[in-house]
Amino acid sequence: MQISTRQSGKATIVDVSGDIDLYNSPEVRKVLLAALREERAPRVIVNLREVRYIDSSGVASLVEGLKVSRELGSRLVLLGLSQAVRDVLELSRLNKVFEVCDTEEQALRS
Secondary structure (H helix, E strand, O other), X not given: OEEEEEEEOOEEEEEEEEEEOXXXXXXXXXXXXXXXXXXXXXXXXXXXXXXXXXXXXXXXXXXXXXXXXXXXXXXXXXXXXXXXXXXXXXXXXXXXXXXXXXXHHHHHHO
């Protein structure tokens, strides 16, 4: 798995590629919480287009990021869900909880 961050205006975009599983989900959590708590980003966009697989620990990291964003008055947006990620979020009904956009432009405007 690889994670990188970049800025687009006031938004922090977290690009994730590979699998998010028990082994590396703590890194996803760390990056998300740093963007929200330390950088105080008003909007964090998590680009999951290149994520092939996500397990429950990965979903838990995203949920924790969402919880912290709400506590701080920020927004957490999921971008470009691969079919595998979309399936997991639909099964857990979290697709109704997260703000999900198909394109980066939509995520930046939302």
